[in-house]
Amino acid sequence: MELSHINEQGRARMVDVTEKTVTCRTATAAATVNVSPATMEIIRTGGIKKGDVLSVAQVAGIMAAKKTSEIIPMCHPLMLTSVDISFDLTDTQIMIRATVKCKGVTGVEMEALTAASTAALTVYDMCKAVQRDITVTDIMLLHKDGGKSGEFLR
Amino acid sequence: MELSHINEQGRARMVDVTEKTVTCRTATAAATVNVSPATMEIIRTGGIKKGDVLSVAQVAGIMAAKKTSEIIPMCHPLMLTSVDISFDLTDTQIMIRATVKCKGVTGVEMEALTAASTAALTVYDMCKAVQRDITVTDIMLLHKDGGKSGEFLR
Amino acid sequence: MELSHINEQGRARMVDVTEKTVTCRTATAAATVNVSPATMEIIRTGGIKKGDVLSVAQVAGIMAAKKTSEIIPMCHPLMLTSVDISFDLTDTQIMIRATVKCKGVTGVEMEALTAASTAALTVYDMCKAVQRDITVTDIMLLHKDGGKSGEFLR
Amino acid sequence: MELSHINEQGRARMVDVTEKTVTCRTATAAATVNVSPATMEIIRTGGIKKGDVLSVAQVAGIMAAKKTSEIIPMCHPLMLTSVDISFDLTDTQIMIRATVKCKGVTGVEMEALTAASTAALTVYDMCKAVQRDITVTDIMLLHKDGGKSGEFLR
Amino acid sequence: MELSHINEQGRARMVDVTEKTVTCRTATAAATVNVSPATMEIIRTGGIKKGDVLSVAQVAGIMAAKKTSEIIPMCHPLMLTSVDISFDLTDTQIMIRATVKCKGVTGVEMEALTAASTAALTVYDMCKAVQRDITVTDIMLLHKDGGKSGEFLR
Amino acid sequence: MELSHINEQGRARMVDVTEKTVTCRTATAAATVNVSPATMEIIRTGGIKKGDVLSVAQVAGIMAAKKTSEIIPMCHPLMLTSVDISFDLTDTQIMIRATVKCKGVTGVEMEALTAASTAALTVYDMCKAVQRDITVTDIMLLHKDGGKSGEFLR
Numbered sequence: 049m050e051l052s053h054i055n056e057q058g059r060a061r062m063v064d065v066t067e068k069t070v071t072c073r074t075a076t077a078a079a080t081v082n083v084s085p086a087t088m089e090i091i092r093t094g095g096i097k098k099g100d101v102l103s104v105a106q107v108a109g110i111m112a113a114k115k116t117s118e119i120i121p122m123c124h125p126l127m128l129t130s131v132d133i134s135f136d137l138t139d140t141q142i143m144i145r146a147t148v149k150c151k152g153v154t155g156v157e158m159e160a161l162t163a164a165s166t167a168a169l170t171v172y173d174m175c176k177a178v179q180r181d182i183t184v185t186d187i188m189l190l191h192k193d194g195g196k197s198g199e200f201l202r
Numbered sequence: 203m204e205l206s207h208i209n210e211q212g213r214a215r216m217v218d219v220t221e222k223t224v225t226c227r228t229a230t231a232a233a234t235v236n237v238s239p240a241t242m243e244i245i246r247t248g249g250i251k252k253g254d255v256l257s258v259a260q261v262a263g264i265m266a267a268k269k270t271s272e273i274i275p276m277c278h279p280l281m282l283t284s285v286d287i288s289f290d291l292t293d294t295q296i297m298i299r300a301t302v303k304c305k306g307v308t309g310v311e312m313e314a315l316t317a318a319s320t321a322a323l324t325v326y327d328m329c330k331a332v333q334r335d336i337t338v339t340d341i342m343l344l345h346k347d348g349g350k351s352g353e354f355l356r
Numbered sequence: 357m358e359l360s361h362i363n364e365q366g367r368a369r370m371v372d373v374t375e376k377t378v379t380c381r382t383a384t385a386a387a388t389v390n391v392s393p394a395t396m397e398i399i400r401t402g403g404i405k406k407g408d409v410l411s412v413a414q415v416a417g418i419m420a421a422k423k424t425s426e427i428i429p430m431c432h433p434l435m436l437t438s439v440d441i442s443f444d445l446t447d448t449q450i451m452i453r454a455t456v457k458c459k460g461v462t463g464v465e466m467e468a469l470t471a472a473s474t475a476a477l478t479v480y481d482m483c484k485a486v487q488r489d490i491t492v493t494d495i496m497l498l499h500k501d502g503g504k505s506g507e508f509l510r
Numbered sequence: 511m512e513l514s515h516i517n518e519q520g521r522a523r524m525v526d527v528t529e530k531t532v533t534c535r536t537a538t539a540a541a542t543v544n545v546s547p548a549t550m551e552i553i554r555t556g557g558i559k560k561g562d563v564l565s566v567a568q569v570a571g572i573m574a575a576k577k578t579s580e581i582i583p584m585c586h587p588l589m590l591t592s593v594d595i596s597f598d599l600t601d602t603q604i605m606i607r608a609t610v611k612c613k614g615v616t617g618v619e620m621e622a623l624t625a626a627s628t629a630a631l632t633v634y635d636m637c638k639a640v641q642r643d644i645t646v647t648d649i650m651l652l653h654k655d656g657g658k659s660g661e662f663l664r
Numbered sequence: 665m666e667l668s669h670i671n672e673q674g675r676a677r678m679v680d681v682t683e684k685t686v687t688c689r690t691a692t693a694a695a696t697v698n699v700s701p702a703t704m705e706i707i708r709t710g711g712i713k714k715g716d717v718l719s720v721a722q723v724a725g726i727m728a729a730k731k732t733s734e735i736i737p738m739c740h741p742l743m744l745t746s747v748d749i750s751f752d753l754t755d756t757q758i759m760i761r762a763t764v765k766c767k768g769v770t771g772v773e774m775e776a777l778t779a780a781s782t783a784a785l786t787v788y789d790m791c792k793a794v795q796r797d798i799t800v801t802d803i804m805l806l807h808k809d810g811g812k813s814g815e816f817l818r
Numbered sequence: 819m820e821l822s823h824i825n826e827q828g829r830a831r832m833v834d835v836t837e838k839t840v841t842c843r844t845a846t847a848a849a850t851v852n853v854s855p856a857t858m859e860i861i862r863t864g865g866i867k868k869g870d871v872l873s874v875a876q877v878a879g880i881m882a883a884k885k886t887s888e889i890i891p892m893c894h895p896l897m898l899t900s901v902d903i904s905f906d907l908t909d910t911q912i913m914i915r916a917t918v919k920c921k922g923v924t925g926v927e928m929e930a931l932t933a934a935s936t937a938a939l940t941v942y943d944m945c946k947a948v949q950r951d952i953t954v955t956d957i958m959l960l961h962k963d964g965g966k967s968g969e970f971l972r
Contacts, residue, residue: 104276127460130371187341368562442672480623784957785932792928796967
């Protein structure tokens with residue numbers, strides 16, 4: 049088995065997808081931010097308007113999805129047609145899900161992963177003044193569909 | 203306790219650091235990529251030149267550190283003076299450490315976290331054709347120094 | 357009536373346009389820069405080469421049109437196929453018109469508006485040393501065509 | 511009187527500010543979005559969470575302030591130390607104020623103007639599906655301080 | 665003969681390609697970095713891992729290809745489907761070749777030229793501490809195919 | 819002699835300049851665009867307004883200088899305080915000179931080289947419809963001053 053991103057000189061390339069078929073692609077990725085109960089309480093109530101931290105994280109994730117091919121060197125530029133992000137909160141976890149779609153020749157899993165992890169880091173940034181040991185874990189693909197390799201469901 | 207990123211109207215702002223003192227700041231952050239032993243074997247040997255996946259991840263992480271204030275909405279722009287990234291490999295884990303420095307009025311932990319997580323996602327991207335269920339975990343601050351809040355060491 | 361940019365959790369999303377039809381889209385937007393007669397005289401003659409301020413504004417507007425989806429958070433990325441900007445000068449007004457085209461699934465009015473307003477702010481920037489109270493007004497859509505909602509003509 | 515942005519060959523340059531003194535700079539700029547009473551009602555209540563359109567506009571304006579030197583060709587890069595945006599709503603107008611600060615050798619009025627106008631265009635973008643003839647007017651500097659040219663107050 | 669990039673007002677425009685046909689496009693461009701034999705020896709052996717300078721240059725060139733429409737003002741945005749870069753070394757020259765492909769309405773020669781010249785400048789940057797008079801020469805198109813104007817082969 | 823950009827693991831890093839002294843830095847770089855006499859005639863007269871190709875190239879070069887640390891992976895971000903570009907024309911050559919200044923801890927030669935080469939590629943782009951075999955040559959540093967390594971004058 050070989051890494052398709054490595055060329056004949058043993059260095060990286062952007063894989064040739066010129067001949068691949070345009071299909072509808074979708075991918076959902078997750079990321080989890082782990083905070084203390086005290087921090088979660090502040091996220092829920094600390095802003096005058098409930099949940100503002102999450103609003104900023106949402107915008108950050110959506111904008112990051114569009115920047116994926118600038119951030120991940122071997123990613124192809126893609127014309128995303130949909131980005132949506134949701135948050136589920138427990139007492140100590142913010143579970144983020146990002147779903148991205150496009151019509152194109154390559155999948156959108158890196159876009160979904162970039163959206164989820166950027167939303168997570170944005171939550172971290174806005175809460176780091178009140179808790180210094182926040183972690184981000186479980187960045188993973190949940191679902192992917194539309195390409196030659198078939199559906200993936202974790 | 204309040205979130206400093208929330209303004210009087212309850213919406214986000216970029217916190218005012220105009221009056222803070224310029225000091226040398228440093229931060230080290232970590233991220234872990236979890237792969238199968240088979241994938242790790244390919245990372246180690248699959249390119250003609252050993253370790254090329256990690257070279258690309260390194261460049262990606264360094265460039266992402268410089269983009270942090272474009273990606274994380276409330277981050278202040280900073281003139282980074284050093285970015286270095288190292289990799290430690292076990293049979294199933296790539297442990298990434300990113301150390302960032304600057305002389306400035308705010309810390310560089312978001313830059314270190316962005317560098318580490320981007321390097322991790324780049325490894326994911328270059329290996330996803332050979333393994334579909336890679337995860338990224340343990341994105342966290344390891345060390346921080348130079349600001350008013352004192353040293354942090356996990 | 358609902359805002360299509362708001363998702364089920366009440367936060368912003370990039371609207372799903374995956375199933376929309378690709379058609380030729382065009383939009384023309386306007387912006388007006390209001391200056392004193394003295395400033396206008398300098399714009400007309402102050403550079404060694406007549407109109408250089410407008411040349412820079414033109415390039416700025418064209419480049420900004422291409423950046424629209426990076427600047428306006430919920431805008432879809434689009435492959436613009438044409439951007440053109442024109443200027444009409446009176447004694448105290450620079451009236452800017454930007455026309456943008458693409459073949460795509462969403463309209464290009466935000467691209468035309470971003471081009472026109474960026475060209476206007478660039479004129480402002482290059483003249484602010486000679487006049488401190490310049491204003492930009494009348495940023496608006498003049499014409500739009502090619503989408504499901506039909507032609508719009510102000 | 512001459513335009514400082516024009517060089518000896520009659521073309522644009524980025525003005526030399528190498529010898530200027532570093533001081534604290536602040537600027538406040540305004541922009542107004544004009545909507546129908548029906549659209550304003552939707553902005554106030556249409557999202558599940560009140561005011562979400564404004565949250566997105568706020569993030570967009572803050573991020574645009576940081577991008578100013580990429581958008582306005584002759585602007586110097588600056589290390590912004592504060593960006594804050596507020597909204598005042600009447601029945602038909604959203605009045606936006608953006609205040610930007612930095613310690614640097616040039617003023618931040620273009621950053622404040624870019625923040626205000628981008629926030630305005632973001633409101634436009636999120637409401638254009640419900641009203642097609644929104645306009646943005648009165649983009650102007652309200653206040654500026656900290657440079658050699660003294661305080662400006664409209 | 666006229667420059668298609670100049671509009672009726674004598675200023676630049678992004679040429680209208682809305683009606684052009686989508687075809688597979690490919691272009692190969694070259695750039696040469698001229699170094700001393702001593703510098704070449706360091707490039708070949710100076711890093712612990714042979715050729716690391718070239719790995720960084722490769723990533724830089726690929727990422728720059730994707731940024732072309734942001735850097736060259738009148739270039740159309742394009743969805744690149746392949747970018748590959750190779751290096752041939754003599755005692756005093758690094759000859760860089762960049763090949764870019766897309767399916768689109770305009771050619772990719774500017775993307776190939778931008779990739780090659782950015783890779784060249786990256787080699788320069790990483791070696792400038794050991795040699796101050798490096799030059800980059802012979803930036804040129806080697807081959808182009810897929811458009812209305814037919815094949816070009818130098 | 820060693821490449822300072824290579825870290826202990828043999829991979830690239832952004833060199834640590836935290837402890838270096840802030841001084842005024844200046845650098846001038848050159849690039850030459852080689853065209854046919856017919857193309858040069860069109861550049862001189864082909865636009866309605868003489869020299870518009872060069873106006874666009876000038877803006878492109880200035881904006882590229884500000885983007886250098888995004889394009890060249892190991893470049894430090896710098897707060898440029900001046901960018902100026904001039905053109906000298908013979909019958910078959912456009913000789914471009916870019917001068918960049920900043921107050922900072924590292925030199926600005928990469929910024930000057932990036933400005934000059936981007937201006938050259940922009941001329942190429944705007945003329946490629948009338949001549950297919952344009953070349954860019956002689957990208958080189960002409961002068962550099964302000965750092966620890968002393969003045970450099972070619």
